[in-house]
Amino acid sequence: MNSTSTESTLPHACELMTSQVRDERVPLQYDPQFREYSILLTFPPGDSIRVAQGITYCPWCGEKLPADLRDQIFDDLERDLGGEPDDYFEALRLAPKKYHSDLWWRGRYDWDGNLIAGPGD
Ligand SMILES: [Zn+2]
Numbered sequence: 001m002n003s004t005s006t007e008s009t010l011p012h013a014c015e016l017m018t019s020q021v022r023d024e025r026v027p028l029q030y031d032p033q034f035r036e037y038s039i040l041l042t043f044p045p046g047d048s049i050r051v052a053q054g055i056t057y058c059p060w061c062g063e064k065l066p067a068d069l070r071d072q073i074f075d076d077l078e079r080d081l082g083g084e085p086d087d088y089f090e091a092l093r094l095a096p097k098k099y100h101s102d103l104w105w106r107g108r109y110d111w112d113g114n115l116i117a118g119p120g121d
Contacts, residue, residue, distance in 0.1 A: 067113035
């Protein structure tokens with residue numbers, strides 16, 4: 001399993017997605033912080049420069065995956081900080097622990113990334 005994946009929290013968990021995201025040989029990642037499925041690419045092939053290319057449909061069953069929540073987490077950070085941070089990724093690194101997992105978004109966003117409940121709801 002990739003280090004950012006947690007099998008119990010996969011929002012899309014068909015049999016093949018579940019097994020493939022656990023398989024370290026498969027360059028597939030689920031990042032619960034952003035609710036994002038990605039294919040990991042290396043440039044040039046085999047080199048250590050890694051890029052995560054987000055995917056929107058399951059490669060095995062074809063079902064639409066949940067929308068990633070990158071915009072939403074940065075909106076939350078702006079609200080918590082009272083403005084735009086100079087460096088979003090540095091702000092995220094220093095953010096409260098809930099932002100480092102799926103705790104900040106569970107129950108708050110629908111499949112398409114629309115807000116359905118506030119942080120305290
Ligand atoms: Zn699937």
